Amino acid sequence: MKFLFKYMLLCSVALATLSSCVESQDFGQYDEIEVTPTLEASMLYVEAPESMINEAPSNYVFSQNFNFDAFSYDEFSERVLDGSVTYVIENTTSKPLDITIEFLDEQDNVLGPVDTFEIPATPSGEQQYIVYYGDAGYSIDIIKNTSSIRVTAVNRGDNSSISVEADPKVTIKSSAKFRVRLK
Numbered sequence: 001m002k003f004l005f006k007y008m009l010l011c012s013v014a015l016a017t018l019s020s021c022v023e024s025q026d027f028g029q030y031d032e033i034e035v036t037p038t039l040e041a042s043m044l045y046v047e048a049p050e051s052m053i054n055e056a057p058s059n060y061v062f063s064q065n066f067n068f069d070a071f072s073y074d075e076f077s078e079r080v081l082d083g084s085v086t087y088v089i090e091n092t093t094s095k096p097l098d099i100t101i102e103f104l105d106e107q108d109n110v111l112g113p114v115d116t117f118e119i120p121a122t123p124s125g126e127q128q129y130i131v132y133y134g135d136a137g138y139s140i141d142i143i144k145n146t147s148s149i150r151v152t153a154v155n156r157g158d159n160s161s162i163s164v165e166a167d168p169k170v171t172i173k174s175s176a177k178f179r180v181r182l183k
Helices: 002-021 050-055 140-144
Strands: 038-049 060-067 080-091 097-104 114-120 124-134 148-154 169-180
Touching: 038 050, 038 060, 038 148, 050 060, 080 097, 080 114, 080 140, 097 169, 114 124, 124 140, 148 169
Parallel strands: none
Antiparallel strands: 038 169, 060 148, 080 124, 080 169, 097 114, 097 148
């Protein structure tokens, strides 16, 4: 009898413990998780000394296409949500310049609006421009279909003046920051 009582008590406690600690599991939580990190990377760096600007046969200092397939990879283009491209342009030359940046597809067609920046002659300091894509700016499809970037510099000044700066040049740098849905 004593054994039966201990056995019944042990079974009752075990049953009470199991039923009180068990919560129904929700395995659908994985579907509700959203992972959207912000990825940031450098894109472009171009530098042209004032001597190159002075020697240009016309006012077009340079126009160069740079291969840039990073945006067109499926892993990025199918998941990018929005973001921005930041341009930092520094001109220590004696020339005012127009800098044009175009995003091109695989057939060299211009995608969307063209960004043109009017850069004053020295001492203009560093100029920063941010261009947004997605809901807050240009269409995100521009970024998704970019295969190359064309940078053009046009001299709006003369071809003879020389800056008093030690190493006069124009420097163009850019970086991108985009939110990407991982899941």
